[in-house]
Amino acid sequence: KAGVTQTPRYLIKTRGQQVTLSCSPISGHRSVSWYQQTPGQGLQFLFEYFSETQRNKGNFPGRFSGRQFSNSRSEMNVSTLELGDSALYLCASSLLGDSNQPQHFGDGTRLSIL
Amino acid sequence: DAKTTQPPSMDCAEGRAANLPCNHSTISGNEYVYWYRQIHSQGPQYIIHGLKNNETNEMASLIITEDRKSSTLILPHATLRDTAVYYCIVRVLTYGGSQGNLIFGKGTKLSVKP
Numbered sequence: 001k002a003g004v005t006q007t008p009r010y011l012i013k014t015r016g017q018q019v020t021l022s023c024s025p026i027s028g029h030r031s032v033s034w035y036q037q038t039p040g041q042g043l044q045f046l047f048e049y050f051s052e053t054q055r056n057k058g059n060f061p062g063r064f065s066g067r068q069f070s071n072s073r074s075e076m077n078v079s080t081l082e083l084g085d086s087a088l089y090l091c092a093s094s095l096l097g098d099s100n101q102p103q104h105f106g107d108g109t110r111l112s113i114l
Numbered sequence: 115d116a117k118t119t120q121p122p123s124m125d126c127a128e129g130r131a132a133n134l135p136c137n138h139s140t141i142s143g144n145e146y147v148y149w150y151r152q153i154h155s156q157g158p159q160y161i162i163h164g165l166k167n168n169e170t171n172e173m174a175s176l177i178i179t180e181d182r183k184s185s186t187l188i189l190p191h192a193t194l195r196d197t198a199v200y201y202c203i204v205r206v207l208t209y210g211g212s213q214g215n216l217i218f219g220k221g222t223k224l225s226v227k228p
Contacts, residue, residue, distance in 0.1 A: 035216075045216065045217070099205045103216060
């Protein structure tokens with residue numbers, strides 16, 4: 001069974017630009033969560049989508065947004081990029097998002113802002 | 115979610131059992147204990163989780179104390195490939211609710227040495 005797939009693996013952008021990252025969950029998984037990992041703040045939760053609806057959100061500014069499609073694939077978008085947005089962005093999927101079901105992570109997209 | 119306390123680093127000899135402790139003294143009765151690990155440049159990998167009883171799978175064993183205030187992850191025969199940061203996380207028990215997020219601490223950096 002294929003794991004969580006994130007594309008692209010690496011991305012370089014400049015300040016002020018916007019970026020879209022993609023995540024394909026494990027087949028049959030309907031919940032997709034996004035996390036940001038930086039050396040200073042560690043792994044932080046961004047948001048969770050289930051059945052095309054955002055049902056949980058972390059403490060990030062509105063520049064960070066996402067969506068989920070009917071096939072459970074998800075995208076996240078960051079607008080007006082700042083240097084501090086340089087990070088590893090991780091996507092995780094689980095069957096229904098219940099807390100007794102593990103989340104399975106992809107290997108992330110490493111975003112560098114110049 | 116309850117907070118966890120883990121030692122920042124541990125060493126283990128190759129072929130020996132690695133015992134990683136986690137303190138979660140404020141855990142509630144409906145919170146699961148999850149363990150993940152992250153090898154450099156990869157996404158976190160799910161290892162095991164449990165509520166009250168000890169659990170074992172092909173990767174590891176999870177021992178939870180009777181009062182549930184601490185747990186130990188056991189890798190029975192550590193190899194060099196087990197060198198990683200190990201995260202202990204407690205997570206609220208829900209069914210169908212919006213508990214998609216995991217709250218990661220700093221984890222324990224396990225170094226397996228030949």
